[in-house]
Amino acid sequence: PFVFPSGQSCKDFDEFALGCQNNWDFAVELLQQGFLKQFFSTMGRLDLGHFAQDAANFPDRDRGLDQFLARLPGTSVPPAKLEVEPKLVDLGTLQVGHSSHLAVRLENQGGSLIFGSISASCPWLSIADAGDSKVFQFRDNTTIPIEVKGQYLRAGNKPIEGTLYIESNAGSFEVKVVANVPVQVFPQGCLAGARSPREVAEKAKKFPKEAG
Numbered sequence: 001p002f003v004f005p006s007g008q009s010c011k012d013f014d015e016f017a018l019g020c021q022n023n024w025d026f027a028v029e030l031l032q033q034g035f036l037k038q039f040f041s042t043m044g045r046l047d048l049g050h051f052a053q054d055a056a057n058f059p060d061r062d063r064g065l066d067q068f069l070a071r072l073p074g075t076s077v078p079p080a081k082l083e084v085e086p087k088l089v090d091l092g093t094l095q096v097g098h099s100s101h102l103a104v105r106l107e108n109q110g111g112s113l114i115f116g117s118i119s120a121s122c123p124w125l126s127i128a129d130a131g132d133s134k135v136f137q138f139r140d141n142t143t144i145p146i147e148v149k150g151q152y153l154r155a156g157n158k159p160i161e162g163t164l165y166i167e168s169n170a171g172s173f174e175v176k177v178v179a180n181v182p183v184q185v186f187p188q189g190c191l192a193g194a195r196s197p198r199e200v201a202e203k204a205k206k207f208p209k210e211a212g
Contacts, residue, residue: 002039014076017069021077021111024139028061031068048072062137066113081110082170091148091179099150101128104164104175107141116168118144124152125162125177136168148179155183 002010004023010016020027030036031052041049051071058064069077085105094100108114119133120126127134128145136142146164154160164175183195190207194200204211 013072013074017072017077020065020069024062024065028065031056031065032061036068060137062113062139063115070112078111080108080112080114080168080170082114082116082166082168082173083107083109084166084173084175087173087175089175089177091177093180093182094148094153095150096153096155096181096184097150098153100148102146102148102177104144104146104166105141106136106138106144106166108139108170110170112170113137113139114168114170116166116170118164118166120146121163121165122152124149124160125164146177148177153179153181155181157183 002016002019004010004019005026006023008015008019008022010019027036034053034056037049037052037056040046040052048071051068055064055068058067083106085107089102091100091102104118106114115135115137117133117135118127126132126147126149128147134144136144159178159180162177164177166173166175186192186194186200190210191200191203194203
């Protein structure tokens with residue numbers, strides 16, 4: 001049997017895979033130190049020893065262990081299952097020049113590692129501290145902050161809409177983001193009440209000196 005420091009004893013591949021899930025950091029260290037290669041090679045599974053070596057050489061330590069567990073025979077670890085909340089975000093009424101924030105929560109309802117990327121479809125949506133896109137990786141859940149850049153908002157009579165695209169090994173999702181950015185009319189003077197470039201031009205043509 002394989003025994004973890006927690007005392008969990010594993011007598012088959014299913015129990016070993018679940019043990020690695022419950023003792024993730026320790027299992028990563030065992031893989032990196034070559035212990036798993038030695039263990040499986042000694043028990044006559046040279047194929048698994050080779051898989052362990054390949055996984056230890058993978059650039060990302062967590063991804064390496066996840067790939068190794070996926071190659072074990074009869075593993076009971078369920079595949080990754082991504083859930084995204086919310087799938088629709090209504091920001092209400094915004095003003096040009098005023099920034100705001102929202103957050104997208106990603107949750108793994110399966111067992112394997114989830115990795116992928118999130119990107120925005122328009123300039124007024126930005127992945128906080130990352131720009132247009134950001135890569136992510138997690139086992140349980142993660143929250144991704146999104147910035148609404150007020151300087152890129154455009155006022156209009158219709159709601160504006162953007163999309164956050166999520167691509168991962170556990171599926172693809174789209175999060176719709178909508179908001180109202182009402183036109184701010186001129187409060188006074190010869191352009192008072194103008195709500196569109198056409199109305200501004202018409203009033204300016206009628207009162208050129210005052211408009212200037």
